[in-house]
Amino acid sequence: xxxxxxxxxxxxxxxxxxxxxxxxxxxxxxxxxxxxxxxxxxxxxxxxxxxxxxxxxxxxxxxxxxxxxxxxxxxxxxxxxxxxxxxxxxxxxxxxxxxxxxxxxxxxxxxxxxxxxxxxxxxxxxxxxxxxxxxxxxxxxxxxxxxxxxxxxxxxxxxxxxxxxxxxxxxxxxxxxxxxxxxxxxxxxxxxxxxxxxxxxxxxxxxxxxxxxxxxxxxxxxxxxxxxxxxxxxxxxxxxxxxxxxxxxxxxxxxxxxxxxxxxxxxxxxxxxxxxxxxxxxxxxxxxxxxxxxxxxxxxxxxxxxxxxxxxxxxxxxxxxxxxxxxxxxxxxxxxxxxxxxxxxxxxxxxxxxxxxxxxxxxxxxxxxxxxxxxxxxxxxxxxxxxxxxxxxxxxxxxxxxxxxxxxxxxxxxxxxxxxxxxxxxxxxxxxxxxxxxxxxxxxxxxxxxxxxxxxxxxxxxxxxxxxxxxxx
Amino acid sequence: xxxxxxxxxxxxxxxxxxxxxxxxxxxxxxxxxxxxxxxxxxxxxxxxxxxxxxxxxxxxxxxxxxxxxxxxxxxxxxxxxxxxxxxxxxxxxxxxxxxxxxxxxxxxxxxxxxxxxxxxxxxxxxxxxxxxxxxxxxxxxxxxxxxxxxxxxxxxxxxxxxxxxxx
Numbered sequence: 001x002x003x004x005x006x007x008x009x010x011x012x013x014x015x016x017x018x019x020x021x022x023x024x025x026x027x028x029x030x031x032x033x034x035x036x037x038x039x040x041x042x043x044x045x046x047x048x049x050x051x052x053x054x055x056x057x058x059x060x061x062x063x064x065x066x067x068x069x070x071x072x073x074x075x076x077x078x079x080x081x082x083x084x085x086x087x088x089x090x091x092x093x094x095x096x097x098x099x100x101x102x103x104x105x106x107x108x109x110x111x112x113x114x115x116x117x118x119x120x121x122x123x124x125x126x127x128x129x130x131x132x133x134x135x136x137x138x139x140x141x142x143x144x145x146x147x148x149x150x151x152x153x154x155x156x157x158x159x160x161x162x163x164x165x166x167x168x169x170x171x172x173x174x175x176x177x178x179x180x181x182x183x184x185x186x187x188x189x190x191x192x193x194x195x196x197x198x199x200x201x202x203x204x205x206x207x208x209x210x211x212x213x214x215x216x217x218x219x220x221x222x223x224x225x226x227x228x229x230x231x232x233x234x235x236x237x238x239x240x241x242x243x244x245x246x247x248x249x250x251x252x253x254x255x256x257x258x259x260x261x262x263x264x265x266x267x268x269x270x271x272x273x274x275x276x277x278x279x280x281x282x283x284x285x286x287x288x289x290x291x292x293x294x295x296x297x298x299x300x301x302x303x304x305x306x307x308x309x310x311x312x313x314x315x316x317x318x319x320x321x322x323x324x325x326x327x328x329x330x331x332x333x334x335x336x337x338x339x340x341x342x343x344x345x346x347x348x349x350x351x352x353x354x355x356x357x358x359x360x361x362x363x364x365x366x367x368x369x370x371x372x373x374x375x376x377x378x379x380x381x382x383x384x385x386x387x388x389x390x391x392x393x394x395x396x397x398x399x400x401x402x403x404x405x406x407x408x409x410x411x412x413x414x415x416x417x418x419x420x421x422x423x424x425x426x427x428x429x430x431x432x433x434x435x436x437x438x439x440x441x442x443x444x445x446x447x448x449x450x451x452x453x454x455x456x457x458x459x460x461x462x463x464x465x466x467x468x469x470x471x472x473x
Numbered sequence: 474x475x476x477x478x479x480x481x482x483x484x485x486x487x488x489x490x491x492x493x494x495x496x497x498x499x500x501x502x503x504x505x506x507x508x509x510x511x512x513x514x515x516x517x518x519x520x521x522x523x524x525x526x527x528x529x530x531x532x533x534x535x536x537x538x539x540x541x542x543x544x545x546x547x548x549x550x551x552x553x554x555x556x557x558x559x560x561x562x563x564x565x566x567x568x569x570x571x572x573x574x575x576x577x578x579x580x581x582x583x584x585x586x587x588x589x590x591x592x593x594x595x596x597x598x599x600x601x602x603x604x605x606x607x608x609x610x611x612x613x614x615x616x617x618x619x620x621x622x623x624x625x626x627x628x629x630x631x632x633x634x635x636x637x638x639x640x
Contacts, residue, residue: 111521130521131571134579142525142579149522163517 003027003422007430017442019412019433020271027422032413034405034437036274046395051080051364051386056166058382058397063163064107064443067100067155068375070168071237072382075371077170079258080386082365088355089172091347094237096158096168097373098340098347101236102192103151104376105293105333105340108441109199110144113330116435117206121213122428140202143195147337150192154344157181172359182348189345193307196338200311203334210327216418217436218326218411221246222288223279224295225403227374232301234308234339236374242299243279243289246324251279257370260381264398276406277398288406291378292440293332298324305346308339326411329439364390375400377441401442411436477512479624480530480584481617484537486517491544491593491606494613495536498591501614506621510628519567521575528580532624534617535569535588538606542592545605547613552586587620589613 008018022031042061049057055073059066071093078085115128118137127135134141152162158177159165167174207214228242229235241255241263255263265280279287289295303309312335315323347353368385378400385394415436419429481502487493496515503513514526527533542548552573567575569588577583591613595603602610 131575134521134575138579145522145525145579149525152522 005420005422005425007433017437019437021416021420021422021433023422027424029413029416029420029422032409032416032433033269033271034274034409034412036272043395043397046384046392049392051077051384051390051392052170054382054384054392054395055168055170056164059164059166061397061399062443065100065104065375065377066164067096067159067168068373068380069382070165071097072371072373072375072380073384074168074170075257075373076369076382076384077371079369079371080364080366080384081170081360081362081369083171083360083362085172085360086355086357088176088352089358089360090237091350091353092158092173092177092358093168095344095347096155096165097236098344099151099154099158101151101374101376102337102340102344103148103155105337106144106148106151108376108438109330109333109337110141110148112441113435113438114140114144116431116438117203117210117330120209121431121435122426125427125431128431137202140199143198147192147195147199150188154185157184169359171361174359176356176358177353179354182353186345186348189341189348193338193341193345196334196341197307200334200338203331204314207331212418213432213435214322214325214327216415217439218407218414219322219324220410220414221324222290222407223251224298225279225289225291226296226299226379227372228300229304231304233304234296234300234302234336241372241379244299247320248298257372257381260370260372260383260398264381266398266402272405274405275398275402277403278406285406288410289403290326290407291400291403292329292376293336294324294326294329295378296374297332297335303335303339305339305342307342308335311335311338326407326436326439329441333441377401377443378403399443401440404440404442408437408440408442411440477510478530478628479511479532479534479621480526481511481513481534481536481621482519482523483513483515484517484519484535487600488598490595490597490599490601491591491603492538492596493600494538494591494593494602494606494610497602497610498536498589498613498617501610502617502621505614506618508621508625510625511621519569519572521567521572523567524572524576524579527572527576527584527586528582530584533573533584533586534620535586536613536617537569537588537590538593538596539590540593540596542590543605544592544594544603545609546592547609547616548590548592549616550588550590552588554583589617 003023005021005023006018018035020033021029024030054077055070058073059070061069111130115133118133119128155165156162159167223243223245225241225243227235227239229239242253243251245251252263263280264277266275266277267284269276278284279289297312303312315331371382373380380400381398383396384392387393412433415433419432483495483499485492485495487496499513499515552570573583573586591606591609593606
């Protein structure tokens with residue numbers, strides 16, 4: 001008689017999802033499924049809207065990373081206009097995107113995952129949240145709060161709103177940077193840089209405590225995908241898509257945005273609303289790949305900033321077969337925070353950043369456009385088609401969490417098989433199943449996230465519907 | 474320029490009817506009471522990072538909607554020192570007492586705090602407030618304005634600044 005174990009909701013993630021774990025008669029895990037239970041339909045909502053509305057409209061998809069949608073949407077519209085936006089506007093968009101990556105990574109690491117990392121996977125769930133973290137290590141928690149605040153404040157000061165700013169528009173941005181704001185942000189850089197370095201030091205110190213997790217959190221071989229710059233450096237805004245295999249060999253070196261459909265296809269699984277993209281030439285599921293911080297550090301040759309490059313070299317001392325573990329998403333996230341701060345400083349130090357020309361204007365010159373940017377969680381693709389009146393006839397969005405979906409689901413199975421015993425459920429084992437999800441930092445509906453004590457009800461139900469075991473918190 | 478010493482935070486979602494009253498009151502106050510000592514914020518919900526904002530001020534005034542009471546009722550609640558973590562569970566946002574406790578616990582200090590609530594009756598998807606809550610906005614604004622003027626008078630004793638008082 002087989003059993004099914006359901007974890008619902010998964011706590012400390014962005015959005016709502018549940019996991020079902022199938023057990024055999026001996027209580028061993030035979031399979032898992034990751035269910036995203038909401039349908040949002042933004043691609044349908046877009047139909048018939050004027051294309052210039054798309055960046056602001058699509059930014060509503062997400063309350064955590066609206067800036068990424070704003071930027072990818074604006075880039076797609078730039079392509080429809082066929083304009084080359086002023087260089088200063090590109091730099092300002094880059095700063096905004098970096099600010100978002102910093103705040104989102106700080107949220108993921110400090111608020112959602114650090115309680116597991118600092119307090120332990122088996123710690124009392126009543127304490128295993130950001131408040132508990134603050135009690136255990138106030139300096140680290142204050143640093144995390146400050147890093148998130150910094151990123152959010154840069155967005156707010158630059159773009160007018162922390163959430164859903166409308167400053168990025170097709171053709172550029174609506175207003176230039178003032179010298180006062182530039183100095184304000186530059187004045188804060190040394191403080192936040194030190195905080196990011198401290199967080200990396202703390203993380204590296206606790207890393208040896210997680211050998212079991214490192215060897216079982218999605219450490220299987222997959223390809224990695226993301227944008228890289230023309231010089232092979234880490235890139236979030238421009239560049240071309242690169243795919244490398246698990247050993248670091250380049251599979252595709254430079255996919256142009258407009259050619260993405262030749263290489264990426266999507267399939268649907270019946271148990272979830274989240275699509276499963278894959279590398280078209282290999283088919284599904286052989287063509288699964290990962291995106292996001294860990295992928296970016298695998299595909300890029302270097303970060304391109306001194307402190308982050310030094311940290312990247314330390315990271316690359318880890319043997320290649322271990323370095324691909326999904327647990328290292330946390331590590332990659334912190335390196336990216338440091339890089340983001342350094343890169344922001346470089347961009348702000350550029351005298352051209354105060355240039356007042358930040359907008360180009362044009363009428364539609366193309367009937368379709370593809371915009372690709374790196375969101376905190378990975379590659380974000382917006383593809384719009386318009387009619388002769390400039391109204392959207394088709395929109396296709398591939399979000400970072402979608403790219404990661406097949407690997408995430410496989411990772412859940414791996415962790416469940418390693419830690420879950422159907423005959424004796426333990427809170428720590430189930431937390432590890434959730435923790436592998438948190439490592440990927442999926443953003444499922446962008447609407448909610450939890451701090452610690454969400455109602456968690458895990459039931460072990462026999463094939464005949466009889467309740468075998470139940471854990472609640 | 475001196476840094477703000479009083480933080481006024483309007484809490485709520487203006488797309489959910491009466492839940493937006495906190496932000497509505499902030500909008501009215503912004504137009505009415507301007508001082509370098511007062512900082513206004515409107516937020517959908519209180520989050521851990523707001524503890525850092527609280528740690529920088531001597532007084533905080535929260536303005537929020539409330540589901541209890543007769544619609545349009547304005548209530549003032551003064552918080553006592555929060556020395557222990559509130560006992561109720563935390564979800565995806567924090568309550569003012571949680572935030573005050575977090576501020577004290579993490580930064581070693583917390584501001585004097587009051588909460589003004591306006592009882593609402595319609596929290597459906599809409600951008601407008603219900604009639605009783607619309608009527609309550611000037612009432613809440615006036616009460617908070619009086620409180621701000623009183624606090625600003627205390628500030629002026631320290632700074633020698635003259636604070637403009639409306640009738």
